[in-house]
Amino acid sequence: MIKMTTLHSVFVCIALHFIGTVNTLKSLQIHVPKAVLTGHDADLMCSYDLEGAQLYSIRWYRNMIEFYRFVPKESPATKVFPVAEIKVDVAASDQNRVVLTEVDRTLTGExxxxxxxxxxxxxxxxxxxxxxxxxxxxxxxxVTADRLSYVGGDHIRANCSSPPSLPAANITWYVNEQMVPGFTANHVMNFSNGYASSLATLELEAAVHSPVPTLMIRCEASIFDVWRSTSHTIVLRERSANPASALGRSLTGAATEACLPTILVILLQFSLQLLQRYGGTSIR
Known part of the structure; x- marks a missing residue:
């Protein structure tokens, strides 16, 4: 029969084992880029604190499938598993870092x-x-707009379209180089190959008494923090609500004033011809 003191010692050892286990590995953090451009490299980092214990292994998985392992006691310490489309730069990888080279769209995942x-x-x-x-x-x-000129109070509508991408791009509007915080309606069109295009609509009302006689409108497309591109700028110019008053007189009035000297000359010549004709008849 096992003595009680022996059982007590076994339980104490088991308890100490689990207590040590809980406190052995701390501060595990994974650093994986949220997004990376196709064809570029991706740095995957894993940091941890073993609190003095020895490292047994580091394993990396994509969608629960192991593709990289680092075991210090083995030779070689690094092992790469053949997983489709995953290319590991072994020379640049170790117990904290894994470098994937020339990533493509199939490597999106956890x-x-x-x-x-x-x-x-x-x-x-x-x-x-x-x-x-x-x-x-x-x-x-x-970017396109429904007009190229405006008067105060006009309703202006512009559209911005971003070609297919993976994933769809986000669109931001700028008016006179100031980002527009609202007034946008985004629409995403998905395609069978996984790509998606974006369309955004900007609607605004031109100010009645604006100190700036132009509206410069452009849009910017972006995907996470790895890609960004801007459109050309459309310039809308303000026109006067009453062109006649802006000129100082009407076009009809101006034309009449320009014709008056010509009419007077013609009348004078006609009068002289009459005087010469009838004056000459009376003398004979």
Missing amino acids: YQCEVSADAPYFHTDIKGTMMVVVEPPLTSPN
């Missing part, structure tokens, strides 16, 4: 880092986050 402490604890922790591979549009956004 990436996880798993850290395990060595004996006697073998405590393991895992964390993950998403990464999106961005395929930007081939051209810049295009």
